[in-house]
Amino acid sequence: MSTSAPLTVLLTGASTGIGRVSALHLARKGYRVLATVRRDKDAASLRAEAVPGLEPVIVDVDKAEDIERIGQQIDAEPGGLYALINNAGFNYNAPFEQTVEARARAMMETNFFGLYRLSQRLIPALRRGAEQAGQPSKLVNVSSIGGSIGLPWESFYHASKFAVLGLSESLRNELYAQNIRVVVVQPGGIQTDFMPKTEASLQTALAEMTPEGRSRYAKPLETMLGLTASAAKYGTPPVAVAKAFERILGRRNPGFRTWVGLDARILHALHAVLPYWLMHAMLRRLSGA
Ligand SMILES: NC(=O)c1ccc[n+]([C@@H]2O[C@H](COP(=O)([O-])OP(=O)(O)OC[C@H]3O[C@@H](n4cnc5c(N)ncnc54)[C@H](OP(=O)(O)O)[C@@H]3O)[C@@H](O)[C@H]2O)c1
DSSP states (O other): OOSSOEEEESSSSOOSSHHHHHHHHHHHHOOOOEEEEEHHHHHHHEEEEEETTTTEEETTTTOOHHHHHHHHHHHOOOOOOOOEOOOOOOOOOGGGGGOOOOHHHHHHHIIIIIIIHHHHHHHHHHEEEEEESSSOOEEEEOOOOTTOOOTTTOOOHHHHHHHHHHHHHHHHHHHHHGTEEEEEEEEBBBTTTHHHHHHHHHHHHHHOOOHHHHHHHHHHHHHHHHHHHHHHHBBOOOOHHHHHHHHHOOOOSSOOOESHHHHHHHHHHHHSSOOOOHHHHHHHHTTOO
16 A cells, blocks of 8 residues: 555455455555444454454444444545445355245345445445545455356355346446446355355255255255355465455456455356356256256
């Protein structure tokens, strides 16, 4: 970073995983990081790290009042916002036929509509941030490799991440001339609480299934549980995503998409070169479909 006043970054979902590691990393690199969490104990835990420039704030992206509160706080600051990193999100897995609508809607609410609401509220602050920084500000949306390749048993999670990619592509073109660069990060398997939470969500899906559904889908979900366990074991450390954020924020004009992790890069490359039928036959075999 070259400016004298620290540039402000708002990063959502900083209680654990990618968000927490990235908040600490970016603050140590000299950014002022407004790190959003949902509970006081998570704010206290971040404060206990005593990293200058790291400021926890309470925001649940599902709550309009929380978004308005942080919007007003940033409106009152002269420097605006240099970057917004929409990282908050979670995973709900179930065979499509056995999907519980309320759970699917709750996930879309956070992964997609939360990102929409917060981004929309903060666009004026990002415009001011670009002026202040003398270069384009950055709106970084965390999708997933599952935002461009659909695996079975995760249809709604993938739908939420495909939606993030589609929205971001349109928005990049809308905001380009306003000096705001929209960027998408597509991680592969990252070693965070996400994998144990995915495991728990698969167990819930199994428990919630009808007996007929269980007889049809229990076996492939066991295969998915195995894949999740491998991703937890061999996944990429979350600091790799933090460093990708750092690179994006450090560039004047970052490219639209960034893949993080060898698995994400390999899957993306295979997806680009293999015939569709072959790629997806391999994925079906891998995921027990
Ligand atoms: N780990 C992976 O393999 C992987 C791969 C691809 C993409 N991603 C994406 O990366 C992002 C971060 O995931 P992670 O791996 O770091 O998982 P994580 O450790 O479970 O972190 C998820 C974060 O999102 C927050 N969050 C959930 N719902 C929220 C809401 N309504 N409002 C505000 N914050 C909310 C959580 O806060 P609470 O603690 O309060 O719930 C937590 O801080 C997610 O968008 C995920 O989809 C992860």
